[in-house]
Amino acid sequence: MTAARSLAPMDVAGRADRVRAAAVDAGCDALMVVNVVNVRYLTGFTGSAGLVWLGPDELVLVTDRRYAEQSEVETGQAGVDMRIEITNDAPKEILAAVAAEVGRIGLEAGSVSWADQRKYDEWFDAAELVPTAGVVERCRQIKDDGEIDRMAAAAAIADDALAEVRPMLADGATEKEVALALDTAFRRLGADGSAFPTIVASGPNAALPHKRPTDRPIEPGELVIVDMGAVIDGYRSDMTRTMAVGQPDPEAQRVFDTVRDAQQLGVEQVAAGRPISEVDKACRDRIGADGWGDAFVHGTGHGVGLDIHEQPWVRATATDTLEAGQVITVEPGVYLPGFCGARVEDTVVVTEDGPRRLTHSPKDLEVV
Ligand code: ZN
Ligand code: ZN
Numbered sequence: 223m224t225a226a227r228s229l230a231p232m233d234v235a236g237r238a239d240r241v242r243a244a245a246v247d248a249g250c251d252a253l254m255v256v257n258v259v260n261v262r263y264l265t266g267f268t269g270s271a272g273l274v275w276l277g278p279d280e281l282v283l284v285t286d287r288r289y290a291e292q293s294e295v296e297t298g299q300a301g302v303d304m305r306i307e308i309t310n311d312a313p314k315e316i317l318a319a320v321a322a323e324v325g326r327i328g329l330e331a332g333s334v335s336w337a338d339q340r341k342y343d344e345w346f347d348a349a350e351l352v353p354t355a356g357v358v359e360r361c362r363q364i365k366d367d368g369e370i371d372r373m374a375a376a377a378a379i380a381d382d383a384l385a386e387v388r389p390m391l392a393d394g395a396t397e398k399e400v401a402l403a404l405d406t407a408f409r410r411l412g413a414d415g416s417a418f419p420t421i422v423a424s425g426p427n428a429a430l431p432h433k434r435p436t437d438r439p440i441e442p443g444e445l446v447i448v449d450m451g452a453v454i455d456g457y458r459s460d461m462t463r464t465m466a467v468g469q470p471d472p473e474a475q476r477v478f479d480t481v482r483d484a485q486q487l488g489v490e491q492v493a494a495g496r497p498i499s500e501v502d503k504a505c506r507d508r509i510g511a512d513g514w515g516d517a518f519v520h521g522t523g524h525g526v527g528l529d530i531h532e533q534p535w536v537r538a539t540a541t542d543t544l545e546a547g548q549v550i551t552v553e554p555g556v557y558l559p560g561f562c563g564a565r566v567e568d569t570v571v572v573t574e575d576g577p578r579r580l581t582h583s584p585k586d587l588e589v590v
Contacts (some may be wrong), residue, residue, distance in 0.1 A: 229371040234266050255274040256329075325350060328352045373526065380461055382407070390403055392467045395439065408452040413452035414456075420450045423447045428447045429558055445466050446464065461583060473561075480512040481509070489579070493577070494545055501522055502537050505552070526550070
């Protein structure tokens with residue numbers, strides 16, 4: 223299967239101008255981008271080493287000889303017209319030359335180490351270095367049709383993989399075996415890989431929100447949390463389902479029912495212009511009303527895209543409103559240590575008309 227063939231094109235070339243405007247708003251004449259995900263966003267280049275100079279009227283990718291051909295091919299395929307500088311030992315000379323006329327250079331404060339900051343201070347001795355936070359990340363929040371198409375395709379693969387693997391839970395498979403089967407299915411169905419380490423957590427393990435899969439066999443009557451996603455062209459999906467083999471303990475059943483209802487209420491809050499905090503509140507109020515407020519130990523969701531966790535953060539303290547084109551998760555959970563846990567998560571596109579779910583697997587508890 224080659225899912226990528228029918229996907230809408232992404233406007234990679236248009237991103238530099240939007241980020242440039244955001245950098246100016248942040249008080250910078252130029253931005254030096256070192257976060258590799260942000261480098262990919264701006265250029266299409268997927269190498270693990272490289273930085274981007276986003277000047278007032280130029281875009282320069284500096285990388286090393288390992289990536290000479292790859293950088294040319296990938297930026298060309300992305301349709302980005304930019305200068306590429308290949309050097310193994312002289313980034314200082316290249317960057318000092320392009321920065322010669324620039325007064326204020328933005329650095330990504332969250333991605334630049336103290337040692338690097340001291341180095342840049344020396345490289346750009348005539349300029350003022352300005353710490354910035356989230357300049358590129360804010361632009362990344364709003365996805366174009368090509369980006370959303372890739373996330374939808376990744377989500378569809380995860381749906382198909384779960385449908386295929388779900389019966390394994392009833393066959394006494396271990397958590398690790400189920401996780402491996404999902405990871406393998408993602409690739410076989412056309413994804414580039416898993417969006418993050420797949421979580422399969424059964425029985426008491428499900429009370430740990432980010433438990434890694436173990437050799438524990440899945441037992442009848444337990445809740446099992448499966449949290450998974452696939453990647454296409456760097457774009458990720460994220461979905462959690464809670465399942466059970468046979469009839470669970472009545473208390474565990476009530477936990478699951480509460481979480482599933484809370485998640486539905488949260489998704490219903492998703493629409494352009496709505497406060498982000500309302501999504502969290504809808505989930506939290508429902509879980510609190512059933513007496514498990516203290517057991518919902520994390521935020522309600524997060525943005526998804528080139529990173530599995532990115533802006534915006536869906537939590538009680540969020541002050542922004544949702545914008546069309548954002549892609550977020552809604553994933554309330556309840557965790558009762560030593561006993562059970564339940565979480566239900568969808569990846570949802572924010573539109574003017576409400577939520578558009580990308581993840582469609584059934585939310586029934588029953589495995590088969
Ligand atoms: Zn997840
Ligand atoms: Zn998530």
